Amino acid sequence: MNRTTLSLICAASALAAVTGFAALTVPDADPGDSRATAARLPVERSALLCPAPSSSDLAETTYTSFTPEGVAGAAAQKSSAELLPAEKNGGERQDQERKGGAQKDGAQKPVVALKEPGKPVTATASDPEAPALIGTADGALAPGWSTQQTTMIGAGSGRAVLGATCTAPDSEFWFPGASTVRERQDYVHLTNPDDGAAVVDLEMYGKDGLLKTTAGEEITIPGKSSVPVLLSTLTDEPTANVTLHVVARAGRVGASVQADDDKLGGDWLPASADPAGTAVLPGIPKDATSVRLVAMATGDDDADLTVRLAGPSGPITPAGHETLNAKSGMTTAVDLGDVTKGEPGSLVLSPAEGSDPVPFVAALRVTRGKGDKQETAFIPATAAIEERATAADNRAKGSVLSLVAPGKAAKVKVVSSAGTAGGATASKTYAVKGGTTLSVTPPVPSGVKGSFAVTVVRESGGAVHASRMLELPEGGVPMFTVQTLPDDRGTVAVPDAGEDLSLLND
Incomplete structure (x- = not known):
């Protein structure tokens, strides 16, 4: 066999194992063909980006960082996991140093530093x-x-x-559910993890198509820095329901939308799962007083969709909202009201009968409370858990986990870690019936002190999607946040490279 070819195959395998940013896949083949087999190996390097938390003088922020235990084959050498402060607008390192954000020798102090798997750590900022x-x-x-x-x-x-789950850098994001109306202050935070500058385009789509923007193209994000952009400053067209498309034409970024409403509170709006022909939006609270669905077809064709609510006992069709036509390049918004009727549920969108799958993105704006005591969170379409997913910040009271099996029944194990200040791990296995949403309180670790992490491990059966609601009521307001739990991508498929003498015949 050509040694150069073999070296390239081995190099590709090693690259997949160490980066964690990409996965190599192999096509279906004869099970007896060893060239087509692939092992899943743990990644050896991961990256996360957290947006600037809040400019409010009253804000109190807690960071919680965690890596699960027991990943077979994880590297045994000395490990580290640190989050460092980014520069603001590309050049305020000196100001960070003056405030104690860096050591005298120029090396920045981590804001959060994780030392070992299985035990979460926290840090605070005010x-x-x-x-x-x-x-x-x-x-x-x-x-x-x-x-x-x-x-x-x-x-x-x-x-x-x-609440925001810090995300990996990428080159493209979709945010259905943003807004540019006066009562909303929506900022997209763009963070560049690399040394070189990134260049980003922002496109916004309303009900009639692409909005005319004045400064949404070629936004430069300097290296190792973060830039917030107020969406309402990009257009003269106040629009209640917007799908924001973030595209990095050079480099890569993290992108998160902070949505604040004058009357309805607010939350971070996470990016929707990649455009696809179906979508699952998990974890609508049982006491939701208002639910708005926002969707848009991202390709050249409209998406004709069937709308189903997966409740505790099975799928139902929301009265008056049996179908949805998500138009190509146009944002469609539908108010579903109190669609859950006092029971937890998840929305499942799939191609209407006789329709071909068409890629689209979707998200929910969920409101709890009434009058001047309302609070809002967002639930975007989220990918299924292939192996495992984690919600890092949970409290002894106020955490609610939603598990939905849109197709076949599934079994999952939920593992709660030790607390940040003490306690023992706890776990419990749950069976999720097909077409249903199971809403549970995660097992609370024995003697827990501080916050703890909850990891969902898929054990068998069909696809499982999940989210976690964290309730922190204050002054009679049912304040809460929802984080979806896509797969953590802790492992990557690495092909088994073998000799193939047929290459000599090429």
């Missing part, structure tokens, strides 16, 4: 100038590394619980 964070993990701390920032603003027009 400075309205708190920066975005850029983090990397390697070795045994890389597979499944998760960090959440939870911000409490207990009073004022911005009162809310804002």
Whole structure:
């Protein structure tokens, strides 16, 4: 066999194992053909980006970082997982140093530093100038590394619980559910983890198509920095329901939308799962007083969709909302009211009978409470859990886990870690019936002190989608946040490279 070819195959396998940012796949083949087999190996390096938490003087932010234990084959060498402050607008390192954000020798101090798998760590921030964070993990701390920032603003027009799962950098994001109307202040936070500058385009789509923007193209994000952009400043067309498309034409970024409503509180709006012909939006609270569905077809064709609510006992069709036509390049919004009728549920969107799958994106705006005591969170379409997913920040009271099996029944194990200040792990196995949503309180670790992480491990059966609601009521307001739980991508498929003498015949 050509040695160069063999070296390239081995190099590709090693690259997939160490980066964690891409996966190599192989096509279906004869089970007896060893060239087509692939093992799943733990990643050896991960990256996370956290947006700047809040500019409010009343904001109190907690960062919780965690890596699950027991990842078979995880690297045994010395490991690290740290989140460092990003520069603001590309050049305020000196100001960070003056405030103690860096050591005298120029090396920045981590805001959050994880030391070992299985035990979460926390850090807090109350400075309205708190920066975005850029983090990397390697070795045994890389597979499944998760960090959440939870911000409490207990009073004022911005009162809310804002929860964000820190995300990996990418080149494209879709955010159905954004807004540019006066009562909303929606900022997209763009964070560049690399040394070189990134260049980003922002496109916004309303009910009639692409909105005319004045400054949405070629936004430069300097290296190792974060830039917030107020969406309403990009257009002269106030639009209630917007789908924001973030595209990095150079480099890669993390993107998150902070949505604040003058009357309804607010939360972080996470990106929707990649455009697909079906979507699952898991974890509508049982006491939701209002649910708005926002969707858009991203290709050249409209998406004709069937709308189903997967409840505790099975799928039902919301009265008056049996179908949805998601138009190509046009944002469609539908108010579903109190669609859950006092029971928890998840929305499942699939091609209407006789329709071909058409890629689309979708998200829900969920409101709890009434009158001047309302609070809002967002639930985007989320990918299924292939192996495992984690919600890093949970409390002894107030965490609700939603598990939905849109097709076949499934079995999952839920593992609660030790607390940040003590306690023992706890676990429980749940069976999720096909077409239903199971809403449970995660097992509370014995003797837990501080917050703890919850990891969902898929054991058997069909696809499972999940989310976690964290309730932190304040002053009679049912303040809450929802984080969806896509697969943590802690492992990657690596082909088994073998000799293929047929290559000599090419």
